[in-house]
Amino acid sequence: MNKNAIIIGSGIAGLAAAIRLKVKGYEVDVFEANASPGGKLSQFTIKEYRFDFGPSLFTLPEEVEDLFILAGKDPQTYFSYIKLPIACHYFWEDGKQVKAYADIDKFAKEVESQLGEPAEHVRQNLKKSAFIYNSLSPLFMHRSMHRWSTWLNAQALKFTFQMGKLGIFSTMNAANARQFKQPKMVQLFNRYATYNGSNPYQTPATLNIIPHLEFNIGAFFPTKGMYDITQSLYNLALDLGIKFYFDSKVDKVLVADNHAIGIRSGGKDYLSDIVVNNMDMVNAYKTILKDEKQPKFLLNQPKSSSALIFYWGIKKVYKELNLHNILFSEDYQTEFDHIFNRHSIYKDPTVYINITSIYKPDDAPEGCMNWFTMINVPNNQGQNWDELIAEARKNIILKINRTLGTDIAPLIEAEEILDPRTIESKTSSANGALYGNSSNNRYAAFLRHANYSSDIKNLYFCGGSVHPGGGIPLCLLSAKITTEMIG
Structure with a gap:
């Protein structure tokens, strides 16, 4: 039986x-x-627009x-x-842009030409990311950390002697600041802390494992x-x-x-x-x-960060945008200080825009786009979310307008909002934290x-x-x- x-x-x-x-x-x-x-x-629709509810990468x-x-x-x-030819398109308000090409050499040359960061620094960083991944993934990603058998093997012993090289005693930001000379490149690679709801100024540099997945292996998109x-x-x-x-x-x-x-x-x-x-x-x-x-x-x-998402139906096609887009804050450290220390939302947030209709046209009416517009926010600790959401919406629109040179507000014909309270109620995630316990310490x-x-x-x-x-x-x-x- x-x-x-x-x-x-x-x-x-x-x-x-x-x-x-x-x-x-x-x-x-x-x-x-x-x-x-x-x-x-999961997924849902508003009018003629289809949206993926949550993870977009x-x-x-x-x-x-x-x-x-x-x-x-x-x-x-x-x-x-399919494998994406461009993993992400990055924007700054001073007009600088970087396309993170799947081809590492092409990405490295893009960074050198657009930001003045030597291409070799990118290659070295991604080699280091691959080293961290190959060293840690067999131990931390594929085995239980709570059984003695995990630790009584050669891989665990090797890990013990390599802890310094793997970034356990440094922060992500400190490691990236040593690797790159241009602040925008440090900011770009600091962004990977958000992939598990962390603060790059606190989380260990071992999280520099993440770029390996996106660049050395690749970012993909399900055709449906x-x-x-x-x-x-x-x-x-x-x-x-x-x-x-x-x-x-x-x-x-x-x-x-x-x-x-x-x-x-x-x-x-x-x-x-x-x-x-x-x-x-x-x-x-x-x-x-x-x-x-x-x-x-x-x-x-402590719990990880959460998200505030505006699902927008946009009555226009922006050809300069890709599937994944980031509009960076002018003060990244202050933004994270608001999220993790002040438990609030900075007035100049980093805005992530995911547009699946670029690769799946039936996700939006002809001549339109479905924008999954997200910022990182603190988890729910009883803040006045209605007030925070209203202010954040205004600041997000201003940020988009300044960065893209547009006026987005009159183009929004459909809207749904997801905040930490609804994340908790819909998914049973404690405090609306997206990734459970925080990863902000070694x-x-x-x-x-x-x-x-x-x-x-x-x-x-x-x-x-x-x-x-x-x-x-x-x-x-x-x-x-x-x-x-x-x-």
Whole structure:
């Protein structure tokens, strides 16, 4: 008789865990509080505009493809994507622009011609990023950090002797300031701290691992939009016979004799051999695990930043914009001081604009664009968000107008807003933090919840709030690490 597994949440990690357990021979039931799968990786429409709800950057596509291969399916029958020729287009208010070409030599020459930064500095930086990745990914991204077997091997010993070279004792900003002579280049590479909700002036330089993914490996775009990652994995799960319960909020994890034995949802108990929680770890302990022993030290850790997103339908095509665009603040350090120390929003924020209609024209009416317009903001600590949002909207529009030489306000014909409060309510992310606990200190990698419970047997965890962290690739790897622990 097959064993049964229950997955709480159908975010990208929950879907991946469900598929992996099904391949292992488990009967899998997935309980999702929302009406559809995906969590942050979902979609919606306003009028004739389609938007991806959350993550907009796609790297390490092989982590998605591996799930189809594992299930004995051809990935191309479910999912397709392209490699981007330009990873991002950067803008400053003084008129300077940089296109981050996928071709590293071309990108290096672009930086030299536009900013006066020697091309060799870019090549050296990306070689260093590759070194960090190749040194750390086998240890931190592909294995549990909470098991002795991870540390009792040659890779761990090598890591111990290389800690200084890997940037653990320096900040990202300090490392980048040593590498580059032009402040704009330091700012460009400091930006990668935001990929896991961190502050480049505090987070360790080990996070300079991130540019390797975008440049040395590449940035990609699913041909049907980011939501197709969710949809394709959901289709695979259905084909494998995985059962989904939507609009089914889990009220409690059932525990007997320190063993997870199932869940309670809608007043009914569902028993299982194992339970995998894909819900935000903090909110899980506050709700469905509130009667169990609490990991107070982890729960009380500072949280990552959040986001304020304006989904805009724009009645114009801006040919100077790409899929990913950044309009930089004139004072990056002050911007991060507002986010992490003042818990507010700086008057001159860095604006990220994602426009999927460039590669998927049916995401917007002809002659129009769908703008996913985002700034980094603090997580929710009871601020007056209505006031902050109104002020930020005004400042974002002014920033866009100054940088692009336009008047964007009359062109906005559709709008939806996502702020830390709605991120928390829609995705159960504690305080609306996008990446769980903060990574703003050198020990952050060790301050994430393990992929299993040390107090409750047969209870496991996956997703962005636990090891190895947030973002699509790490969420998929968390599902892999988790399910490899399960017999």
